[in-house]
Amino acid sequence: MSAATPVPAPGAVPQLHPQPGPGPCDGDERIARLIRRQGCQGDGLIEVLHQVQEIHGYLPKPALLQVARALRLPLSRVYGVASFYHLFRLQAPATHRCAVCLGTACFVRGGGRLAAGLQRRLGLALNQTRDDGAWALEQLSCIGACGQAPVLVLDGVLFSAPLVDQPKALDRWLTSLGLPAGVETR
Amino acid sequence: MSVITLQVDGRDVAVPAGSTLLQAIRAAGLSVPTLCDLEGLEPVGACRLCLVELEGSQRLLPACASEASEGQVIRTDTAQLQGYRRMAVELFFAEGNHVCAFCVANGTCELQDVAVAVGMDHSRFPYQYPQRAVDASHPRFSLDHNRCILCTRCVRVCDQIEGAHVWDVAERGSDCRIVAGLDQHWGEVDACTSCGKCVDVCPTGALYAKEDTTAEKHPHPERAGQLRRAREQRQWTP
Amino acid sequence: MVALPPCERPRLRCCAASGCRSAGAGPLLAALRAAAAAGDISAGASAAPEPLEVRSVGCLRLCGEGPLLAWDGPEGTRLFGGLTPAAAAALVAQVRGVAPIPLAADPALAGHQLDLEQPFFRLQRPLVLEGCGIVDPECIEDALAHGSYAQLRRVLHELSPEQVREQVRRSGLRGRGGGGYPTGLKWDTVALQPPGRRYVVCNADEGDPGAFMDRSVLEGDPHRLLEGMAIAAYAVGADHGYLYVRAEYPLAIERLRLALQQARQQGLLGSSIAGTAFALELEVRVGAGAYVCGEETALLHSIQGQRGIPRTRPPYPAQAGLWGAPTLINNVETLAAVPVILRQGGDWYAAIGSEGSRGTKVFSLSGAIRHTGLVEVPMGTSLRTVVETMGGGDPDGGAVKAVQTGGPSGGCIPAALFDTPVDFESLLALGSMMGSGGMVVMGQGTAMPEVARHFMAFSVNESCGKCVPCRAGTVQLLALLDRFVAQRATAADLEALEALCTMVKATSLCGLGQAAPNPVLSTLRHFRQEYIAALGPGS
Ligand SMILES: Cc1cc2nc3c(=O)[nH]c(=O)nc-3n(C[C@H](O)[C@H](O)[C@H](O)COP(=O)(O)O)c2cc1C
Numbered sequence: 014m015s016a017a018t019p020v021p022a023p024g025a026v027p028q029l030h031p032q033p034g035p036g037p038c039d040g041d042e043r044i045a046r047l048i049r050r051q052g053c054q055g056d057g058l059i060e061v062l063h064q065v066q067e068i069h070g071y072l073p074k075p076a077l078l079q080v081a082r083a084l085r086l087p088l089s090r091v092y093g094v095a096s097f098y099h100l101f102r103l104q105a106p107a108t109h110r111c112a113v114c115l116g117t118a119c120f121v122r123g124g125g126r127l128a129a130g131l132q133r134r135l136g137l138a139l140n141q142t143r144d145d146g147a148w149a150l151e152q153l154s155c156i157g158a159c160g161q162a163p164v165l166v167l168d169g170v171l172f173s174a175p176l177v178d179q180p181k182a183l184d185r186w187l188t189s190l191g192l193p194a195g196v197e198t199r
Numbered sequence: 200m201s202v203i204t205l206q207v208d209g210r211d212v213a214v215p216a217g218s219t220l221l222q223a224i225r226a227a228g229l230s231v232p233t234l235c236d237l238e239g240l241e242p243v244g245a246c247r248l249c250l251v252e253l254e255g256s257q258r259l260l261p262a263c264a265s266e267a268s269e270g271q272v273i274r275t276d277t278a279q280l281q282g283y284r285r286m287a288v289e290l291f292f293a294e295g296n297h298v299c300a301f302c303v304a305n306g307t308c309e310l311q312d313v314a315v316a317v318g319m320d321h322s323r324f325p326y327q328y329p330q331r332a333v334d335a336s337h338p339r340f341s342l343d344h345n346r347c348i349l350c351t352r353c354v355r356v357c358d359q360i361e362g363a364h365v366w367d368v369a370e371r372g373s374d375c376r377i378v379a380g381l382d383q384h385w386g387e388v389d390a391c392t393s394c395g396k397c398v399d400v401c402p403t404g405a406l407y408a409k410e411d412t413t414a415e416k417h418p419h420p421e422r423a424g425q426l427r428r429a430r431e432q433r434q435w436t437p
Numbered sequence: 438m439v440a441l442p443p444c445e446r447p448r449l450r451c452c453a454a455s456g457c458r459s460a461g462a463g464p465l466l467a468a469l470r471a472a473a474a475a476g477d478i479s480a481g482a483s484a485a486p487e488p489l490e491v492r493s494v495g496c497l498r499l500c501g502e503g504p505l506l507a508w509d510g511p512e513g514t515r516l517f518g519g520l521t522p523a524a525a526a527a528l529v530a531q532v533r534g535v536a537p538i539p540l541a542a543d544p545a546l547a548g549h550q551l552d553l554e555q556p557f558f559r560l561q562r563p564l565v566l567e568g569c570g571i572v573d574p575e576c577i578e579d580a581l582a583h584g585s586y587a588q589l590r591r592v593l594h595e596l597s598p599e600q601v602r603e604q605v606r607r608s609g610l611r612g613r614g615g616g617g618y619p620t621g622l623k624w625d626t627v628a629l630q631p632p633g634r635r636y637v638v639c640n641a642d643e644g645d646p647g648a649f650m651d652r653s654v655l656e657g658d659p660h661r662l663l664e665g666m667a668i669a670a671y672a673v674g675a676d677h678g679y680l681y682v683r684a685e686y687p688l689a690i691e692r693l694r695l696a697l698q699q700a701r702q703q704g705l706l707g708s709s710i711a712g713t714a715f716a717l718e719l720e721v722r723v724g725a726g727a728y729v730c731g732e733e734t735a736l737l738h739s740i741q742g743q744r745g746i747p748r749t750r751p752p753y754p755a756q757a758g759l760w761g762a763p764t765l766i767n768n769v770e771t772l773a774a775v776p777v778i779l780r781q782g783g784d785w786y787a788a789i790g791s792e793g794s795r796g797t798k799v800f801s802l803s804g805a806i807r808h809t810g811l812v813e814v815p816m817g818t819s820l821r822t823v824v825e826t827m828g829g830g831d832p833d834g835g836a837v838k839a840v841q842t843g844g845p846s847g848g849c850i851p852a853a854l855f856d857t858p859v860d861f862e863s864l865l866a867l868g869s870m871m872g873s874g875g876m877v878v879m880g881q882g883t884a885m886p887e888v889a890r891h892f893m894a895f896s897v898n899e900s901c902g903k904c905v906p907c908r909a910g911t912v913q914l915l916a917l918l919d920r921f922v923a924q925r926a927t928a929a930d931l932e933a934l935e936a937l938c939t940m941v942k943a944t945s946l947c948g949l950g951q952a953a954p955n956p957v958l959s960t961l962r963h964f965r966q967e968y969i970a971a972l973g974p975g976s
């Protein structure tokens with residue numbers, strides 16, 4: 014069949030994630046408690062994951078294992094759910110998070126330019142975290158602050174960025190918010 | 200048992216009430232291409248190859264997941280449907296890394312069969328060359344994600360027939376992939392009974408037995424239905 | 438509504454909903470309360486016998502001018518926008534009548550007063566938003582004083598479920614979640630299933646970018662929604678229900694939870710509601726960031742703790758929904774319209790709006806428009822009235838190019854067609870959709886292939902991945918649109934784009950995939966020249 018395609022180079026094959034660590038996986042009393050409170054119902058999985066993420070900032074594998082056991086759910090189902098929803102994080106979050114809204118109202122008012130500026134500045138693509146874990150750049154799709162468009166959320170605080178059309182002023186403003194300057198902007 | 204009658208591509212056919220359109224089409228001696236559907240597994244209507252036209256309706260119906268009803272007039276092979284099916288197969292080929300010449304399933308692959316059936320010899324859409332892994336950690340079987348078409352037959356057979364639920368789908372959209380356990384190596388997942396049902400039902404060369412090399416795969420998609428019949432109706436197929 | 442009849446005792450209403458909060462309503466509210474309290478003390482008992490009420494309310498509509506503040510008094514209502522906490526003392530002094538200078542000359546307030554007589558306010562017809570901006574969303578006593586739950590009580594004591602459904606059928610109400618399915622018919626379908634357990638679900642997943650109507654109800658008048666939902670539950674025979682709210686709406690979730698708790702305490706939820714045999718338990722379920730969970734079958738999976746994957750219908754949720762039981766799913770705005778329909782009667786409601794689309798609809802206006810905010814107008818109002826007369830057109834005085842309705846499932850309607858009435862059928866005929874009510878206005882500078890690419894990127898990101906046309910088709914559509922945006926597309930690309938759009942639309946499993954090509958198809962239809970102009974030199 015002529016639908017042939019080259020095989021990816023062996024070096025490029027991504028690694029599978031290792032098995033969850035051998036650590037005590039039913040040992041987190043906080044998680045055990047919240048699951049008891051919730052009634053050990055499998056259909057409450059998403060609620061439970063929300064609360065686990067509140068405790069840890071993300072969903073560590075040992076915690077997922079504990080949740081699966083306590084709710085008597087297959088491991089792959091728990092992982093399937095945890096990885097499906099955008100708001101669940103499977104990796105520890107970055108220290109600082111800058112999220113730019115790319116909802117339609119923000120897009121129409123220059124959100125794309127704001128995002129491009131942030132990408133340049135942080136040296137990150139959207140939804141990427143810096144290797145040192147200090148900064149993450151995320152993308153949002155409409156947080157309902159359309160009246161302030163375009164907006165960005167810096168460590169949980171919402172800012173309106175009206176200066177997208179003036180790169181210099183925008184840059185100064187971003188500096189004043191404490192965003193590190195990327196290599197390219199200097 | 201009550202019977203309903205309907206018309207498929209001009210042929211009248213009678214089937215037991217509760218039958219799917221796919222069963223009715225087959226009862227009429229006709230066929231439509233299918234990939235995700237498999238007798239014995241609950242239908243999901245995901246591959247969209249079995250879509251048919253229903254007279255008097257704008258919407259296309261997935262034959263595998265639609266119940267036949269009295270008096271329906273169905274078309275299975277119009278020019279429009281042929282065009283859509285071809286395009287769907289092109290999309291399958293473009294989104295994965297399918298190299299038939301080196302594949303363990305060459306000659307027994309259902310994706311390949313469908314491509315032939317719909318006359319797809321090349322994709323109009325650029326190949327995506329996604330980076331995908333191969334999991335050879337299981338002592339007897341391998342999973343090559345490059346060839347997976349996300350039909351979820353393996354997920355369903357493991358859950359619905361074997362009861363182990365080793366597999367599920369992770370991520371979403373074009374990042375979707377089959378996962379074992381908590382995104383573990385297959386060989387490390389305790390829940391796996393090594394029954395091989397997932398390998399039996401996989402329509403492509405994604406799941407295969409390690410001893411098989413190029414063009415040596417012997418799939419047994421019929422086993423899901425046989426097991427279900429044995430379990431529910433106490434009927435065996437010796 | 439925002440403007441209230443004159444009242445003897447002055448009162449301040451400060452919007453504390455998300456939009457105004459992000460514009461600084463929190464500090465303003467605190468400053469106003471401090472100034473009011475200080476004024477109470479310093480003025481002494483004789484000068485100010487009554488403390489000045491500073492109430493936090495829901496959306497006051499003109500979100501773009503936030504934080505918004507309404508001052509009700511003997512002269513009627515005055516509205517202010519964009520006040521900072523520094524202006525609080527000056528404003529309170531004006532309210533108390535102890536300011537040294539007249540209002541118009543007050544430097545702290547000058548330029549902040551907004552005209553309540555402008556069309557943006559005048560042409561609104563608040564039914565769903567009747568109490569939004571007036572009632573204190575965190576106080577059930579206030580909601581009760583404004584008539585909340587009166588219809589629930591009446592219905593439980595005086596009407597049979599069938600009589601309730603009769604009124605809803607007569608009202609001609611159609612689902613506000615996007616599909617426009619007749620609500621009365623849906624209620625009948627659920628009610629007439631074989632006996633057994635039933636559920637009622639409120640879809641508060643509002644995921645369309647540029648849409649914030651449902652949020653304003655949740656944040657501004659949650660008891661109206663709960664009342665509508667309880668009436669729905671009674672009408673279909675459900676005793677258990679869920680409100681599925683997107684996690685991106687933390688304030689809405691908080692207020693909804695509070696409202697549920699208050700309603701339980703008042704005996705308006707739980708067992709033997711209002712002294713009758715009717716019982717209803719409602720729970721909030723929070724999403725986790727998945728647009729597709731707005732689709733009803735995906736939503737049901739998500740409520741049950743699963744991946745938010747749609748399934749083929751039939752069976753419809755009305756036949757087999759949560760845990761296989763018949764389940765009524767309605768949108769927030771649909772349910773919030775129910776109390777008014779029962780109060781005024783189905784025929785009264787049906788007299789508002791247009792032939793196939795009865796009643797009012799809430800729209801959120803945003804984008805390149807002077808007045809960003811919420812409007813509720815009778816169905817059938819023309820786009821021109823909404824966008825130009827009420828919205829005030831382009832903020833820089835230029836000409837509006839198009840309006841996008843229906844979010845990622847809808848399309849762009851060019852300014853030349855603005856005389857189109859806004860109703861389900863007219864928008865569909867133009868290749869767009871009513872959708873949930875988001876209207877994003879585009880100025881002349883917006884390039885349509887870029888708009889189409891923006892929405893396609895959204896769909897790629899939000900596709901659940903179950904079916905191949907959407908999972909793989911949207912990715913290919915995005916790649917094709919990239920070529921148009923980069924001005925290096927070929928005539929063959931244009932052909933492939935159209936063919937693939939048609940295929941994805943016709944063959945995708947759920948509404949997300951079926952509608953994902955709409956932004957492309959509608960811009961191809963109304964702005965084809967922009968795609969032609971983007972063909973590279975080679976073609
Ligand atoms: C991709 C997709 C997203 C949807 N999002 C929402 C939503 O956010 N809110 C909503 O009420 N309906 C949404 N719907 C429509 C629902 O599936 C459903 O039709 C609606 O909730 C029914 O309520 P109604 O009859 O009151 O409109 C969506 C549909 C699709 C296909």
Ligand code: SF4
Nearest residue numbers: 347348350351353401
């Ligand atoms: S591994 Fe095989 S059976 Fe499983 S989803 Fe992929 S193609 Fe289907």
Ligand code: SF4
Nearest residue numbers: 901903904907947950
């Ligand atoms: S159309 Fe898209 S979102 Fe809907 S089922 Fe298919 S892949 Fe999932």
Ligand code: FES
Nearest residue numbers: 244246247249263
């Ligand atoms: S066989 Fe019916 S959709 Fe796949």
